[in-house]
Amino acid sequence: MGKNYIESAKLIDKNVLYTPEEALELAVKTAKAKFDETIELHVRLGVDPRHADQQVRGAVVLPNGTGKTVKVLVFAKGDKAKEAEAAGADFVGAEDMIEKIQKENWFGFDVVVATPDMMGLVGRLGRVLGPRGLMPNPKSGTVTFDVTKAIAEIKAGKVEYRVDKTAIVHVPIGKKSFEVSKLAENFRTLMEALIKAKPAAAKGQYVKSVSVSSTMGPGIKINSTKVLD
Numbered sequence: 001m002g003k004n005y006i007e008s009a010k011l012i013d014k015n016v017l018y019t020p021e022e023a024l025e026l027a028v029k030t031a032k033a034k035f036d037e038t039i040e041l042h043v044r045l046g047v048d049p050r051h052a053d054q055q056v057r058g059a060v061v062l063p064n065g066t067g068k069t070v071k072v073l074v075f076a077k078g079d080k081a082k083e084a085e086a087a088g089a090d091f092v093g094a095e096d097m098i099e100k101i102q103k104e105n106w107f108g109f110d111v112v113v114a115t116p117d118m119m120g121l122v123g124r125l126g127r128v129l130g131p132r133g134l135m136p137n138p139k140s141g142t143v144t145f146d147v148t149k150a151i152a153e154i155k156a157g158k159v160e161y162r163v164d165k166t167a168i169v170h171v172p173i174g175k176k177s178f179e180v181s182k183l184a185e186n187f188r189t190l191m192e193a194l195i196k197a198k199p200a201a202a203k204g205q206y207v208k209s210v211s212v213s214s215t216m217g218p219g220i221k222i223n224s225t226k227v228l229d
Contacts, residue, residue: 002216004032004033004216005216005217005218007032008029008030008032008217008218009030011026011029011030012026012030012218012220014221016221017221017222017223017224018220018222018223019222019223019226019229020184020187020188020212020222020226020227020229021180021184023211023212023220023221024039024180024184024212025180027039027176027183027212027213027214027217027220028176028178028183028214030213030217030218030220031176031214031215031216031217032216032217033214033216036067036175036176036177037175037176037214037215037217038066038067038068038172038174038175038176038214038215039172039173039174039175039176039178039183039212039213039214040170040171040172040173040212040215041169041170041171041172041173041187041190041210041211041212042168042169042170042210042211042212042213042219043168043169043191043194043207043209044166044167044168044207044208044209044210045163045167045168045169045194045202045206045207045208046167046202046205046206046207046208047163047167047199047202047206048167049163049164049165049166049167051201053199053200054201055162055163055199056161056162056169056194056197056198056199057137057139057140057160057161057162057197058140058160058161058162058197059139059140059142059153059158059159059160059161060158060159060161060189060190060193061153061156061157061158061159061189062157062158062159062174062186062189063185063186063189064157064174064178064182064183064185064186065156065157065174066157066159066172066173066174066175067174067175067177067178068110068172068175070110070111070155071090071091071108071109071110071111072088072090072091072109072110072111072112072113072151072154072155073089073090073091073092073093073097073109073111073112073113074089074091074092074093074112074113074114074147074151075093075094075097075098075112075114075115075118075121075122075136076092076094076114076115076118076147077094077115077117077118080115080145080147081093083147084113084147084148084151086148087147087151087152088151088152088155089113089147089151090109091108094118094121095121098121098122098124098125101125101128101129102124102125102128107132109134111134111142111154112129112134112135112136112142113136113142113143113144113147113150113151113154114136114143115143115145115147116143116144116145119136119143122135133160133162140160141158159171159172159173159190161190161193161194161197167208169194171190173186173187173190173212176214187212187227188227188228191207191210191227191228192228194207195207195228207224207227208224209221209224210222210223210224210227
């Protein structure tokens with residue numbers, strides 16, 4: 001373990017469940033790396049992700065963005081391709097882009113948007129995009145004819161959330177350079193979205209545990225009954 005991590009860990013009482021503001025303040029304080037670390041939220045949910053009716057997945061625009069410049073690749077043709085370019089997409093194409101990804105193993109983008117008519121083509125990339133979490137999906141608003149809106153939301157700080165196999169959601173909610181109040185607004189927006197997304201089939205306690213951490217810092221536990229106070 002690094003010296004910074006050990007020093008940071010001393011600031012945190014492992015037996016305390018903090019309020020969101022306290023935890024975010026500590027996450028910023030314990031971000032000791034020389035770069036602008038990402039502040040991440042980790043939420044363990046009372047769902048069984050093996051069941052299709054207990055998947056928690058969606059997207060939400062954070063009011064203060066993520067602090068990250070997101071590069072968007074759009075699969076579209078004709079007028080929709082022109083519209084995507086005008087809306088500020090970083091890369092626009094069709095077969096040419098698919099070939100570039102397949103042949104050159106190119107991944108110079110963070111989010112993929114596709115018009116529905118392109119999904120037959122994009123499906124060929126399922127094996128490479130799927131495991132990286134880059135496959136366009138109607139639930140997260142990335143398979144759509146309204147490419148202008150999709151690009152605007154992504155650029156404004158839209159984040160996707162999805163439970164992993166262990167029923168945990170990991171989402172970036174900003175950078176250590178953000179004011180704590182801005183991180184707290186992002187935290188609240190995301191928690192509200194997760195609570196709204198509760199599947200009808202989920203039984204018992206839904207929000208099991210909540211913690212925040214910086215990229216290189218220790219986890220800080222939050223009182224899960226006070227996430228929306």
